Amino acid sequence: MAAVRARGLRLSAARRLVLEALFAADGPVGAEGIASGLDGRLPSSDLASVYRNLETLEALGLVRHVHLGHGPGRYALSGSSGLEYVVCERCGEHVALAPEALDGVRDAVREACGYRARFSHLPLAGVCPACAAEED
Amino acid sequence: MAAVRARGLRLSAARRLVLEALFAADGPVGAEGIASGLDGRLPSSDLASVYRNLETLEALGLVRHVHLGHGPGRYALSGSSGLEYVVCERCGEHVALAPEALDGVRDAVREACGYRARFSHLPLAGVCPACAAEED
DNA sequence: ATACTTGCAAATGATTTGCCAGTGT
DNA sequence: ACACTGGCAAATCATTTGCAAGTAT
Numbered sequence: 001m002a003a004v005r006a007r008g009l010r011l012s013a014a015r016r017l018v019l020e021a022l023f024a025a026d027g028p029v030g031a032e033g034i035a036s037g038l039d040g041r042l043p044s045s046d047l048a049s050v051y052r053n054l055e056t057l058e059a060l061g062l063v064r065h066v067h068l069g070h071g072p073g074r075y076a077l078s079g080s081s082g083l084e085y086v087v088c089e090r091c092g093e094h095v096a097l098a099p100e101a102l103d104g105v106r107d108a109v110r111e112a113c114g115y116r117a118r119f120s121h122l123p124l125a126g127v128c129p130a131c132a133a134e135e136d
Numbered sequence: 137m138a139a140v141r142a143r144g145l146r147l148s149a150a151r152r153l154v155l156e157a158l159f160a161a162d163g164p165v166g167a168e169g170i171a172s173g174l175d176g177r178l179p180s181s182d183l184a185s186v187y188r189n190l191e192t193l194e195a196l197g198l199v200r201h202v203h204l205g206h207g208p209g210r211y212a213l214s215g216s217s218g219l220e221y222v223v224c225e226r227c228g229e230h231v232a233l234a235p236e237a238l239d240g241v242r243d244a245v246r247e248a249c250g251y252r253a254r255f256s257h258l259p260l261a262g263v264c265p266a267c268a269a270e271e272d
Numbered sequence: 273a274t275a276c277t278t279g280c281a282a283a284t285g286a287t288t289t290g291c292c293a294g295t296g297t
Numbered sequence: 298a299c300a301c302t303g304g305c306a307a308a309t310c311a312t313t314t315g316c317a318a319g320t321a322t
Contacts, residue, residue, distance in 0.1 A: 067203070067258075069258070086245075086249055086251055087258070088251070089254065089257060089258070095249065097248075097249065101248055101249070102248055102249075104244045104247060104248055105241060105244040105245050105248055107244070108240045108241040108243070108244035109222075109241050109260060109262060111240060112233075112237055112238055112240055112241055113222055113231065113233065113237070113238075114264070114265040115222055115224070115260070115262035115263060115264055115265070115268075116262050116263040116268050117260060117261070117262040118225065118261055118262050118263065119261070121225060121261060122203075122205070122223070122225070122258055122259065122261035123258065124245060124251070124253060124260075125253070125254055125255070125257060125258035126245065126251035126252045126253040126254050127251060127252040127254065128250070128251055129250040129251070132251075132252050
């Protein structure tokens with residue numbers, strides 16, 4: 001929250017609540033989940049304000065959002081983690097990995113088409129081992 | 137279109153138009169683009185019917201859709217190509233590649249987390265060489 | 273003939289915006 | 298004080314659904 005003040009933004013109750021929800025969440029959460037106070041565990045707030053604050057915080061680089069398949073976008077603090085995601089398109093489960101875990105993939109991508117791959121906004125999609133076993 | 141008949145579906149004008157638009161397009165197109173007849177080059181049709189037909193054709197395995205970043209989904213014939221996509225999250229440009237071109241990436245993904253990677257629905261995201269040069 | 277399809281309108285889900293009253297600094 | 302924010306309602310965008318009329322087979 002010091003970071004919020006440092007950039008000249010006000011630390012209002014609604015803003016603090018967004019930050020607290022993201023901090024308390026165990027993974028990326030939807031705006032609806034934040035507005036509901038993580039389903040009652042925290043005071044709830046207005047959905048439009050949540051979206052506005054997420055936008056603001058994302059512009060400051062404190063928050064990121066990821067699209068884990070269809071459905072609403074999910075938001076997370078970018079500060080500490082910088083995590084990247086992998087989703088299974090069959091069962092929908094996702095795993096969060098430290099960027100280093102995917103450096104081998106990044107190298108392969110660079111070799112294949114020259115891009116610098118990033119999996120924090122659009123996750124790496126595929127079929128998880130469990131689903132792959134069922135498919136065969 | 138033979139494939140459509142083969143599965144017991146009727147080949148109506150609206151349905152044919154969706155197929156023709158996808159065939160005439162040079163890449164994945166949005167539903168709006170199909171409904172507008174690729175901006176006038178073909179007769180236009182009703183947006184709701186376009187969505188319904190895309191859904192039907194996708195269920196038959198004739199059509200696929202890909203999410204190239206924010207904005208509406210894009211649809212393409214799956215028949216001939218089976219292409220996979222790579223998008224630049226900075227400039228928005230995308231490239232379509234034959235699956236084999238990304239087999240090295242698939243191997244790296246399997247090694248990193250056991251998943252069977254697929255880039256036809258959620259593209260491989262990153263920063264393209266041109267944007268990477270500008271960033272540095 | 274009759275089920276599958278369409279076209280139009282209205283509903284939905286996610287997100288954004290307008291506006292004015294409220295509040296952090 | 299004053300600009301930055303919040304809350305509420307209404308607007309927007311992409312997509313889906315209800316339903317009566319139309320049509321492919």
